[in-house]
Amino acid sequence: MQVLAISPDRYVEHQNLLKQMHQLRVNVFGGQLEWDVTIMDGGERDQYDDLNPTYILATFGGNKVVGCARLLAVQGPIMLERTFPQLLRHGSLLASSRMVESSRFCVDATLPVGKEGGQLHLTTLTMFAGIIEWSMANGYDRIVAATDLRFERVLNRAGWPMARLGVPLVIGNTVAIAGTLPADEMSFERVRPPNYRSAPSYAEGHSRRSAA
Template sequence: MQILTISPDGYVEHQNLLNQMYRLRADVFGGRLEWNVTVVNGGERDQYDDLNPTYILATFDGDKVVGCARLLPALGPTMLERTFPRLLADGSLNATPAMIESSRFCVDTTLPAGRGEGQLHLATLTMFAGIIEWSMANGYDKIVTATDLRFERILNRAGWPMSRLGEPVPIGNTVAIAGALPADQESFKTVRPSNYWSTLSSAAGLSGRSAA
C-alpha cells in the first residue's frame, strides 16, 4: 500500500484512479453510511471537486484505490464555512494561510490487508500519515475538517486527537463535529505504519521510516 498525491496538473494522467476514488466515495458515503450525497454514474462528486483540490489516495498493488481524501486551502471556499457553518462555534473558520481543509475522507475497510497498529485498518493509518506528510511538505501546520463522532473516536484511537471547533450537531443520520488536527512530525510518526511509503517520500529520497 502506498500514498499518491494528485494535484490539478495530474488529473488527466490519473483519471482512472480518480474515477475509482469517486466510486469509493459513492460506496462509502452513499451506500454504507447512507449520507445525502449526489451519485452520478456510480461516482460521488460535489461542488468542491470543481475547485481544483489536491487528492490524497492510498493505493494497493499500484492500481487499486483503497483510501482517499480531498484537500483545499482553508482560506476558501471551504465545505466547513459554506456547507457546515453551524458546526463552527462562531460560524467562521478564522482561517490562516497555514491551514488546509480535509474532506471526503474514506477507506475501503474490506481490503484483505488487515488491521494496523492499534487494530485500526492499515489503509486508515496510511491515509492519516499521507495527509500529514503532504500538509507539512506544502507549508500547512493545521488540518481542519467536518466529520462525525464515530470518526472522532477513530482519531483518538490513532493517537491523533482532534481539537473541536464547535459543539456536535445532528445532521441527517449522523452527529457531526468540526475540528482541527496538527500537521507536525510528532503526529506523523505516531500514525505512520511501519511500512509506510509515499511518492513524496520517494521523491525526497527517504525511506518509509524517515519520511518527511
Template sequence: MRILTIPPDRYADHPNQLAQMHRLRANVFRGCLEWDVTVTESGEFDEYDRFDPTYILAITDDARVVACARLLSAQGPAMLEVTFSQLLGTGSLGASPTMVESSRFCVDTSLAEARGRGQVHLATLTMFAGIIEWSMANGYNEIVTSTDLRFERILSRAGWPMKRLGEPREIGNTVAIAGLLPADPESFDRVRPMGYQSVISDIQRPNIRSAA
C-alpha cells in the same frame, strides 16, 4: 500499500485512479453511510471537486484505490465554513494561510482486516500519514475537517486527537463534529504505520488552488 498525491496539474495523468476514487466515495457515502450526496454513474461528486483540490489516495500493490481524501485551502471556499458552518462554535472558521481543509475522507470497508497501532486499519493510518506529510511539505501546519463522532474516536486511537471547534450536531443521519488537527513531525511519527512509503518523492510542491 502506497500513497499517491494528485494535484490539479496531474489529473490528466491519473484518470483511472480518480475514477476509482469517485466510485469509492459513492460506495461509502451513499451505499454504506446512506448520506444525502450526489451520485451519478461515474460516482460521487460535489461542488468542491470543481475548485481544483489535491487528492490523496491509498493504493494497493495491485493498483486498487482503497482510501481517499480531498485537500483544499481552508481560506475558501471551504466545505466546513460554507456548508457546515453550524458545526463551528463561532460560526466562522477564521482560516489562516497555514490551514488546509480535509474532506471526503473514506476507506474501502470491504478490505480484509489489517490493523495497526491502536487497532486502527492500516489504510486509515496510511492516509493519516500521507495527509500530514503532504501538508507539512506544502507549508500547512493545521488541518481542519468535519467528521462524525465515530471517526473522532478513531483519530484519538491513532494518536492524532482532534481539537473540537464546536459542539456535536445532528446532520442528516449522523452526529457531526468539526475539529482541528496538527500537521507536525510528532503527529506524523505517531500515526505512520510500519512500512509506510513517503509521498515526498512524488510531490512537485503543488499549490492548493481555490476558486477565489
C-alpha cells in the same frame, strides 16, 4: 500499499484512479453511511470537487484505490464554512494560510490486508500519515475537517486527537463535529504504520509514498 497525491495538473494522468475514488465515495457515503449525496456517472461528487483540490489516494497493488481524501486551502471556499457553518462555534473559521481542509475521507475497510488484532486498518493509518506528510511538505501546520463522533474516536485511537471547533450537532443521520488536527512531525510519527516509507519529496507535483 502506496500513497499518491494528485494535484490538478495530474488529473488527466491519473483519471482512472480518480474515477475509482469517486466510486469508492459512492460505496462509503451513499452505501455504507447512507448519506444524501450526489451521484454522477457512477461516482459521488459535489461542488468542492470543481475547485481544483489535491486528492490523497491510497492504492493497493499499484492500481486499486482503497482510500481517499480531498484537500483544499482554507483561503478559498471550503465545505466546513460553506456547507456546515453551524458546526463552528462562531459560525466562521478564523482562517490562516497555514491551514488546509480535509474532506471526503474514506477507506475500503473490506480490504483484508492490514487489519489484525482489533487495530486500526493499515489503510486508515497510511492515509493519516499521507495527509500529514503532504500538509507539512506544502507549508500547512493545521488540518481542519467536519466529521462525526465515530470518526473522532478513530482519530483518538490513532493518537491524533482533534481539537473541537464547536459542539456536536445532528445533521442528517449522523452526529457531526468540526475540529482541527496538527500537521507536525510528532503526529506523523505517531500515526504512520511501521512499514511506511517516504519518497524524497512530497511537495506539490512530486508525490508518492508507500506502506507495505
